[in-house]
Amino acid sequence: MSLLDVRGLTAGYGAVPVVRDVGLSVERGELVALLGANGAGKTTTLLAISGLVGLQAGEITLDGRPVTALTPARRARAGIQHVPEDRSLFPSLTVDETIRLACRTRRAPGWVLDLFPALERLGGRRVAALSGGEQQMLALARALCRDPSLLVVDEMSLGLAPLVVNAFFPVLRRVAAERGCGVLIVEQHVHVALRWVDRVHVMAGGTVAASGTVEEMRPRIDELAGAYLGPSAYPTEGDKP
Amino acid sequence: MTSSLGPEQVLAFVALGLGYGALIAGLATGLVVTYRSSGVINVAAGATAALVAYVYSELRTTGVPFALVIGLVVAAVLGALQYLLVYRPLAKAGPLAKLVASSGVLLTAQAVIVLRWGADPVAAPAILPQETVDLLGVSIPQDRLLLAGLVIVATALLWALYRHTRFGIATRATADSAKGSVLLGLSTGRLEVANWVIASVLGGLFGMLAAPTTQLQPTTFTLLVVPVLTAALLGGFSSFGVTVATAFGLGVVNSLIALLQGQSWFPQVEGTPLPGVTELVPFLVLAVTLYLRGRALPDRLTAVAPPMPRAPRPRRAGPAMAVGAVVAVAALAGLPFDWRQALVNSMLGAVLCLSVVVTTGFVGQISFAQMAVAGAAGYVMATVGGDLGLPFPLPPLAGIAAAVLTSLLFSVPARRVRGLQLAVLTLAGGVAAQRFWFGNPQWGSGLRPANVAPITVFGMEISPSRSFWGTEPPSQGFGLVVLAALLGCVFLVAWLRRSDLGARMLAVRSSEAAAAATGVNVGAVKTLAFAIGGLLAGVAGVLYGYTFTGVSADRFGPLTSIAFFGVAVLGGVGTVGGALVGGLLVAQGLLFHAVTTWFGIPPDYQPLFAGLAVVLTVIGSPDGVAVSVADAARSLRVRRLALGES
Known part of the structure; x- marks a missing residue:
């Protein structure tokens, strides 16, 4: 039984479906990437998993328990933590207050502080005053404070320097390995994702077009980039200088 | 007509203004609470407080015990009902729709008051002591000072609640990003209903306490909407301290204008003091302050947040x-x-x-x-x-x-x-x-x-x-x-x-x-x-x-x-x-x-x-x-x- 099992998911805005018949899974301790060109339906799929976009058809189970009927807040309490593309932080709160809200304790748990030692230094600073990288760190820390069974991260690298992004992927790896947490990420930079994840689902035209382990997908990446991902997502041989 | 303008008179009128300011402050802090939690500018806050004050007044005059406590319960129920029946269904609506809903609540509350108690003034029985105290040689009604003191205490408690408790932090977080709160697993609905209850109880309490200082009429509190909104707005709909200070300031200025209107030099029209000066003051204070502060106020207040109603091109x-x-x-x-x-x-x-x-x-x-x-x-x-x-x-x-x-x-x-x-x-x-x-x-x-x-x-x-x-x-x-x-x-x-x-x-x-x-x-x-x-x-x-x-x-x-x-x-x-x-x-x-x-x-x-x-x-x-x-x-x-x- 997978940690997250999505079957026949059809979802969208209003009556118009954006994703159709999506099927994917995430195992405990596994890092899975959802790849695809702009408009492929990656973000909508994540929003449907966390409940922010209503399902028109399909079923989502977490640890074998159906969560389809749960509100977004109940899904979060059931163990799904979603770090959205806009991070949805609380600009007027301090870092300490954000952590206190997430953890129900005055300090973040030791293992979260191990992952993000800078949290202690930033404690009294307002979230609005943090840099982009610090905000992304706080968004991840806030989600991890709830000790989720599934962590869903949308476009972690958006607006961040490659150096900063490269610092976050090992953290996700550790979370998956040490906490047994399943991690599902949406990432536009395919080459970055392939370096860190275990498995890949490629989305195109609102549905999953290909799935497989990184080893299975790596030889096919040029073909997939040409067919589904677009040239900007993965530089093909011809594009390389 | 003419009264002297010595320091004693000024002090006495300042004290009287504190009572009026306390009522504005009580309602305005409630407004801040509901705005923070639900994004609603509750123009019905005064009308709801008036309704509670009428209930209390009737209970007291008919000899029902624990009238104040029952009044607070009524206020709590009214706050919860307003949220559950009106604003919860409008959770995804724009600020215009919420504002209009609030005006509908105002009209409804006002109509209920007129139907139940009529339009004639009602003298509400006092809760606070009616004696005067001697302050610097001036007799000042105790209730005004107590009212002002209670408002300050309530404001300090509110500040502590929203600054230091998890409930308060969650409320502020939800005001920043409801989506972020939901994704964290917070029950925003429960937070909002609790905040509506707090705001309504606050308004109701100060409505009941202040009612004896003024005769109860259907529009007595409702018409406070302008100074109440002025105080809340100058506090950026977030700062309890600035809101309460502005409210007291407006109350005192209002009272001092009443004192000045008794002076022979005050402009007269047909034998009575120039009307409308007390209404002009909040407007000028607001206009000048907003103009000077311009865009320094929170974005949520400066932008007509989406969704705005659609405006399609007319066809045929x-x-x-x-x-x-x-x-x-x-x-x-x-x-x-x-x-x-x-x-x-x-x-x-x-x-x-x-x-x-x-x-x-x-x-x-x-x-x-x-x-x-x-x-x-x-x-x-x-x-x-x-x-x-x-x-x-x-x-x-x-x-x-x-x-x-x-x-x-x-x-x-x-x-x-x-x-x-x-x-x-x-x-x-x-x-x-x-x-x-x-x-x-x-x-x-x-x-x-x-x-x-x-x-x-x-x-x-x-x-x-x-x-x-x-x-x-x-x-x-x-x-x-x-x-x-x-x-x-x-x-x-x-x-x-x-x-x-x-x-x-x-x-x-x-x-x-x-x-x-x-x-x-x-x-x-x-x-x-x-x-x-x-x-x-x-x-x-x-x-x-x-x-x-x-x-x-x-x-x-x-x-x-x-x-x-x-x-x-x-x-x-x-x-x-x-x-x-x-x-x-x-x-x-x-x-x-x-x-x-x-x-x-x-x-x-x-x-x-x-x-x-x-x-x-x-x-x-x-x-x-x-x-x-x-x-x-x-x-x-x-x-x-x-x-x-x-």
Whole structure:
């Protein structure tokens, strides 16, 4: 039984479906990437998993328990933590207050502080005053404070320097390995994702077009980039200088 | 009349002002709480507090024990019910819809008070000690000082609650990002209901405590909406400290003005102190402060947050106008007198709603001053036609010109102040205009109405009260004049929406920064919108004057402004059709007349049904009735097409 099992998911805005018949899974301790060109339906799929976009058809189970009927807040309490593309932080709160809200304790748990030692230094600073990288760190820390069974991260690298992004992927790896947490990420930079994840689902035209382990997908990446991902997502041989 | 102005008198009046300030502070802090949690500017806060105070007063006078505790429970229940029944269904609606729902709650609460306790003043039994204390040789009522002390204690507790508890942090977090709170697993619904209960209990408590210091009347607390909003707005709808300090400041200034009004040098009008100064002060404080602070206030208050009601281009406006004109002429000819009057009222209302469509629907400026602008037209017309004796058409033209100028005055702050800030500022400005101008016996008409000379063309009088070709008043001829004016206004607004200027207005509404970046002169577009809105409101004001053969200050008051704005939004604030639907919905309009006639609703209950109708309609159609009807018709067409194809 997978940690997250999505079957026949059809979802969208209003009556118009954006994703159709999506099927994917995430195992405990596994890092899975959802790849695809702009408009492929990656973000909508994540929003449907966390409940922010209503399902028109399909079923989502977490640890074998159906969560389809749960509100977004109940899904979060059931163990799904979603770090959205806009991070949805609380600009007027301090870092300490954000952590206190997430953890129900005055300090973040030791293992979260191990992952993000800078949290202690930033404690009294307002979230609005943090840099982009610090905000992304706080968004991840806030989600991890709830000790989720599934962590869903949308476009972690958006607006961040490659150096900063490269610092976050090992953290996700550790979370998956040490906490047994399943991690599902949406990432536009395919080459970055392939370096860190275990498995890949490629989305195109609102549905999953290909799935497989990184080893299975790596030889096919040029073909997939040409067919589904677009040239900007993965530089093909011809594009390389 | 004249009293001395020594330090003792000043101290005594400052103390009296503390009591008034404490009431403003109690209501304003409640407003901050509800705004933080739900994004609702609760204009009904005063009316709800008044309802609680009435309940308490009745319980005390009938000898029921624990009246204060029961009053607090009633306040808590009212707060929870308001959230669960009104604002929870509107969770995804824009701020306009929530504001209108709040005005519906205000009208409902006010109607309940009048039905249950009547309009006569009620003396509420005191809770706080009534003795005086000697302070620096001045006898000061204890209750005022205690009230002020209690407000300060309550504010300190609130500050601690929202600063140091998880509940408070969660509330602030939800105000920042409801999505973030939900994704964290917080129950935003529970947070919001708890905050509504806190706000309502706070308002109710200070309503009960302050009621004995002033006689209870249905509008006693309701009319505090302007100073309460002023205090909350200057506190940025977030700072309890600044809110309470402003509230006390306004209370003390109000009291000191009362002291100064007793001085011989204070300007007099017909033997009484110049009226309206106490209303002018909050407006000036607000206008100057907002202008100076400009965009330093939170974005949530400066932006008309989406979703704004849709404003589609009118299609087939010409044929629709022709059909409407034929139907209206036939109705004027064939309907009995009461229905004819209701039709005239609806047409008048539609003209005023069109002015809201331009200023709010097209350019996104929430102005609560349209009734004041209409009043300016009515009063100038009355003066030009009456005191100056100038012939038709000079009085209405002068009135409309005055309305345009008044509206342009309101456009000055709109260049720096936007969204809900502007709503509060224009409401305060409207109240100041009503009291300082219309209610002034010298410049306006005081408590009496000012007569308006009827329309006379080539010696023929076209007055609503005159028989027209032998028919019973209201005159069909006057009805035709109103219809012609309405058609002219409809044509203007429909043309505006299709013009380049209309497109620029919608660009400004969507994003001032983006509009400016594409070369749109945002200030000029806003000014033009206010001028056109003023012209339309001026036409409405002139027609009001003719319809009622006079103008009086009470027709252009803050509650009328709020109610009218609500009706315009309910109809559909982004479209010409919405304004016409708004006209149908106005008090004493066609729909109101139909419902009250067919269902035999007694006149006393009509305000209650009007308030409930506002709340229910805004929940059912947050984009406005006209847009909902158009959507339904489009869905039906699509379904028929689909069925035809299959």
